[in-house]
Amino acid sequence: MDHTRPRLRYAVIGAGMAGILAGVRLGQQGEDYTIFEKADQLGGTWRENRYPGLTCDVPAHAYTYSFAPYAEWHAYYATGGEIKSYFEQVAEKYGVLPHIRFGCEVVSTVWDEERSLWRLGLSTGETVEAEIVIAASGVLHHPRLPDIEGRESFAGKAFHSARWDDDAPLDGARVGVIGNGSTGVQIITALKDRAAHLVHFQRSPQWIMPVPYFEYSEEEREAFRNDPALIDAIRYDKEYWENIFRFTRAITDVNGPEIAIIEQLCLDNLENSVRDPELREKLRPDYRAACKRLIYSWSYYDAVQHLNVSVEREGIARIEPEGVRLKDGRLIELDTIVFATGFHADRFIRPTQVLGRGGVSLDDVWAQRPTAYYAIGIPDFPNFFMLNGPTGPVGNFSLIDIAERQWGYIEQLLEPLRTGEARTIEPSAQAHADYEERRIAAAKTTIFGSGCQSWYLDATGVPASWPWSYEAFADAMAKPVMADYRIARREALAE
Ligand code: NAP
Secondary structure (H helix, E strand, O other), X not given: OOOOOOOOEEXXXXXXXXXXXXXXXXXXXXXXXXEEOOOOOOOOHHHHOOOOOOEOOOOOOOOOOOOOOOOOOOEOXXXXXXHHHHHHHHHHHOOOHHHEEOOOOEEEEEEEOOOOEEEEEEOOOOEEEEXXXXXXXXXXXXXXXXXXXXXXXXOOEEEEOOOOOOOOOOOOOEEEEEOOOHHHHHHHHHHOOOOOEEEEEOOOOOOEEOOOOOEOOHHHHHHHHHOHHHHXXXXXXXXXXXXXXXXXXXXXXXXXXXXXXXXXXXXHHHHHHOOOHHHHHHOOOOOOOOOOOOEEOOOHHHHOOOOOEEEEOOOEEEEEOOEEEEOOOOEEEOOEEEEOOOEOOOOOOOOOEEEOHHHOEHHHHOOOOXXXXXXXXXXXXXXXXXXXXXXXXXXOOOHHHHHHHHHHHHHHXXXXXXXXXXXXXXXXXXXXXXXXXXXXXHHHOOHHHOOOOOOOEOOOOOEOOOOOOHHHHHHHHHOOOHHHEEEEEOOOEEO
């Protein structure tokens, strides 16, 4: 059929890792796009988080876009500041910056059925139109403060890890860190040489996977600059990928050999690293490894054995003006409290109001749990695509790799819109329902559902993360099943 190519406008929401990826790809195809960013800088999670010790525990050369290798990483694992700077450089090099509207939050996006486009309400008061919306608004960006009595009464500085207070006393001060996820562990590691007394309040101990850490020399960086094959050798390192495959097999086979290997590696790490038997028992997890996100650390066990560092497993009774009162009655006096207590992981694009066909609200569709067909799209929300949306993989992988695979999938969905063959595309209600049924059944049998509390669980206790192997994800993203999509052709609606 002969169609004239329509003019498509793309609204990308969020200038973090995924939004910049979308910008690069759309730019390369000469598409008309705007990235709306509520803050005044790009970088998403790497802009919001500035805590001491902020590191990405995915090897730096694997935490880069496949099309933009980076020779300058200072070490095997990069710091948050370096990663933010990398994204800034990519955005500049690929011409994305002029397309970003900073300080411009998308407050609402409403589908106009008659005109087959989205109308976006902005925080500036404007309304703009786009045929296609790419929601790249991130997963962990709404800080979750703990519900601890007296939290507001503390006389010193108290703040969430993603809202770092640069004026808070740290050097030579008494600092308490509440929370034992990847964030809390990294902060403790960084503050051990600075605080006079550093207390790690742990409600649950963690499985700590030992990982290598080393810095690259200037000679090595020079070699990376001259020979990108050296970077590829690290990025596509066989052992690293085997670990990823093993990890996902472990997730899906809770009684299998892979999880046993992971648990043994972590237990050996505990036995070999922590000398004091009492401390060792405090740090010993009492649930399955990888049930919560596995911690990769080369230095945490060393940090907690410093004389100025203590681990408190006694529960917190309340916070008082002087510090933290434990359930056994002891008062731990503090100058600074950091809440490394995680995020509301079920928000995604919200609080943006998203209204699809017939005014159906995303809030209503997601009343029980956030869902999306293969983590990408939602029935009745035409031409609306998510990167790192609900039910995608969120384990210990590079989310850049995940987003790139998702983008490859989205591009195939965009094709009929770009040729003019179709006006709209969205997953069919039946395909979405089937996906959810299979996903939920599988999720309940994964390691995430093996009996611990974590941000992987939705409000009903069902794990929200991708419940199959990495290979299954890569396969699913390689080619959409177009029969599962409802495509409105230009002339008529064809199911
Ligand atoms: P998190 O994994 O959700 O951990 C929150 C911690 O706070 C848990 O230890 C939790 O204890 C504790 N907690 C929550 N409420 C509490 C309360 N009322 N009293 C005492 N303790 C309380 O959060 P996160 O460490 O910020 O990490 C979130 C995610 O961000 C990670 O899983 C990861 O995906 C990502 N991240 C990645 C990196 C990286 O290097 N790639 C670094 C940092 C973060 P319980 O376990 O007992 O619930």
